[in-house]
Amino acid sequence: MLVVPTDVTVPESVDALVDKTREAFGRLDVLFNNAGISAPAVPLEDLTFEQWNAVVNVNLTGAFLCAQAAIRLMKAQTPRGGRIINNGSISAHAPRPNSAPYTATKHAISGLTKSISLDGRKHNIACSQIDVGNAATEMTDKMAAGIPQANGSTMVEPRMDVRHVADAVVYMANLPLEANVQFITVMATNMPFVGRG
Numbered sequence: 001m002l003v004v005p006t007d008v009t010v011p012e013s014v015d016a017l018v019d020k021t022r023e024a025f026g027r028l029d030v031l032f033n034n035a036g037i038s039a040p041a042v043p044l045e046d047l048t049f050e051q052w053n054a055v056v057n058v059n060l061t062g063a064f065l066c067a068q069a070a071i072r073l074m075k076a077q078t079p080r081g082g083r084i085i086n087n088g089s090i091s092a093h094a095p096r097p098n099s100a101p102y103t104a105t106k107h108a109i110s111g112l113t114k115s116i117s118l119d120g121r122k123h124n125i126a127c128s129q130i131d132v133g134n135a136a137t138e139m140t141d142k143m144a145a146g147i148p149q150a151n152g153s154t155m156v157e158p159r160m161d162v163r164h165v166a167d168a169v170v171y172m173a174n175l176p177l178e179a180n181v182q183f184i185t186v187m188a189t190n191m192p193f194v195g196r197g
Contacts, residue, residue: 008035008062011069018069027077030173031070033063033086033109041098041148052101059105060112067116067127074125081124081177085169086113090133090185090193097148110183117182126180128172133187135162149192160188 002024007013021028037058039051067084074082088109095103109129116127134140136159143157168186175181187193 008066009057011065014062014065014069017066018073022073022077027082028070028073029082031066031082031084032169032173033066033084035059035062035066036087036089036102036105038099038102041096043098044100047101055101056105059102060108063109063112067112071116071120071123071125075123079124081126083173083175083177083180084116084120084125084127085172086116086127086129088113088129088131088183090131090187090191092129092131094193097150113183117180124177126175126177128181129183130165130168130172131183131185131187132165133185133193134159134191135165135186135188136160137162155192157192158188158190160186 002020004017004020006017018028035058037055039047039055063086067086070082070084074080086109089102089106091099091103092106092110113127113129116125120127134143134157140157140159143159146154146156149155165186168184172181172184
């Protein structure tokens, strides 16, 4: 295991991470872009530029910078290629109330995933997206008490063990480069996603 504290919003920090990975392991086979933050759940018109920019910088620019650095190494290594897995979120498909920065970045991750998939083909680089809904983590603790819904109500939402997300990522990561799961959704069965919005 190699631990490298990294600020995904700073190109030099990301480059240092990839350099240390190459030094320690000689190559990079899988990148999981999982860094993400959200802004306060306030109306769009009340968001500050700083709040918007912070979410965009971590969720979108961070994924771009990590993918860019990984692609450079994956193209140069022998054998050439690798896999990039982006965390898209259920919000890549449907927003929650007052979630414009997070939702916008997760929609953008879908476009980034498709672009990397297309541009990476000639370099034997596969790109996938996992859309996670209501995994039981600190980020979703508030769901146990109830969270706002699109219809104005507040509702407790079911959550699932985060282990199921990890299992899906491991499955995707272990595929041979000739196969790819382009998009996968892993969610609590009874969460209010299908029909949301």
